[in-house]
Amino acid sequence: KAGVTQTPRYLIKTRGQQVTLSCSPISGHRSVSWYQQTPGQGLQFLFEYFSETQRNKGNFPGRFSGRQFSNSRSEMNVSTLELGDSALYLCASSYGQTTDTQYFGPGTRLTVL
Amino acid sequence: AQSVSQHNHHVILSEAASLELGCNYSYGGTVNLFWYVQYPGQHLQLLLKYFSGDPLVKGIKGFEAEFIKSKFSFNLRKPSVQWSDTAEYFCALGAGAAGNKLTFGGGTRVLVKP
Numbered sequence: 001k002a003g004v005t006q007t008p009r010y011l012i013k014t015r016g017q018q019v020t021l022s023c024s025p026i027s028g029h030r031s032v033s034w035y036q037q038t039p040g041q042g043l044q045f046l047f048e049y050f051s052e053t054q055r056n057k058g059n060f061p062g063r064f065s066g067r068q069f070s071n072s073r074s075e076m077n078v079s080t081l082e083l084g085d086s087a088l089y090l091c092a093s094s095y096g097q098t099t100d101t102q103y104f105g106p107g108t109r110l111t112v113l
Numbered sequence: 114a115q116s117v118s119q120h121n122h123h124v125i126l127s128e129a130a131s132l133e134l135g136c137n138y139s140y141g142g143t144v145n146l147f148w149y150v151q152y153p154g155q156h157l158q159l160l161l162k163y164f165s166g167d168p169l170v171k172g173i174k175g176f177e178a179e180f181i182k183s184k185f186s187f188n189l190r191k192p193s194v195q196w197s198d199t200a201e202y203f204c205a206l207g208a209g210a211a212g213n214k215l216t217f218g219g220g221t222r223v224l225v226k227p
Contacts, residue, residue: 031213043203043217056214090157092213099145099164099207102215104157 002027004093004105012111018079021108025072025093031055032074033102034066037088046089049074078110086112115140115208119218126194127226134189134221136204145207146187147215148178152200160202163187174198196227 005024013019025032033056034046045058049068066076072093078085088109092102120135138144148160161172168180178189187204204218 033213033215035215035217042219043205043215045214045216048213050213058214092157092215094213096213100213101147101159101162102213103159104149106156 004091004103006089006091006105006108008108009106010109010111012113013081014113015081015083017081018077019081019110020075020077021089021091021110023074023076023091023093023105025074025091026103029093029095029103030072031094031096031100031102032068032072033092033094034074034076035090035092036060037090037107038086043090046076081112083112086110115206115216117204117206117216117218119202119204119221121221122219124221124223125226126223128196129193130225132189132191132194132198132223134202134204134223136187136189136218138185138187138204138206138216140185140206140208142208146178146180147205147207148172148176148187148189149203149205150200151203151220157203160189194223194225196225199223199225 007022031050033048037043048056052068063079068074088107090107091105094100094102116139146163149157163170163180171177201220201222203220205215
C-alpha cells in the first residue's frame with residue numbers, strides 16, 4: 001500500500017497570507033490527524049477528522065482549520081499567517097474510530113517570511 | 114489533561130552500547146503508548162506500541178519497551194545500538210476511546226558514534 005502523502009512538501013509564504021496543505025491517507029484509512037512540529041514546542045496535535053467530522057481539536061487559534069472529504073483526503077488551512085507558524089506540518093492516518101496506530105506522512109515544511 | 118515527558122533530551126553512545134530512554138506519562142484512564150522514531154531526513158515511523166496484554170512489547174530493529182503502570186512509565190530499550198540508530202525518538206500517549214489524538218513527549222536525540 002502507498003503511504004501517507006502530503007503536498008506540497010515545501011512552502012514559502014509571507015505574513016498575512018493564507019495557506020492550504022493537503023494530505024492523502026493510506027487507502028482504507030478513515031481517520032486523519034494533523035500535527036505541528038517545531039524545535040521549540042515539539043510535536044503538537046492540531047485536529048483529527050474521521051468520516052468527514054472533526055472529532056478532536058488541539059489548542060490552536062481559529063486561524064487553523066481543516067476539513068476532510070468523502071474519500072478521506074484532508075486539507076488544513078492556516079489564515080493570516082504569522083512568523084510563528086513556520087513549522088513542519090505532519091499528517092497521520094489510521095484505520096479505526098478509537099485510538100489506533102497512526103502512520104505519518106513526510107510533512108509539509110512551511111516557512112513564513 | 115494528559116502529558117508525556119522524556120527525561121533525556123540528548124544521548125550520545127558508542128556502537129554496541131545499551132540504550133534506555135525514559136518516558137513517563139500523566140493520565141488517569143486507559144492508555145495506549147507508542148514509540149516513534151524519526152531518522153535524519155525521514156518521516157516519523159512506528160517502533161512499537163502497547164495497547165494491552167503483555168507489558169513487555171517488542172518492536173522493530175531490536176527495540177523493546179516495558180509498560181509499568183504503577184510508575185506511569187514506558188521506557189524504551191535496545192541491548193546493543195548501531196550507528197544507524199542515530200535518530201530522534203518520541204514517546205506518545207493515546208488516551209481512551211476519544212479518537213486518534215496523540216500527545217507526544219519532547220523527544221530524545223540519540224547520536225551513536227561509530
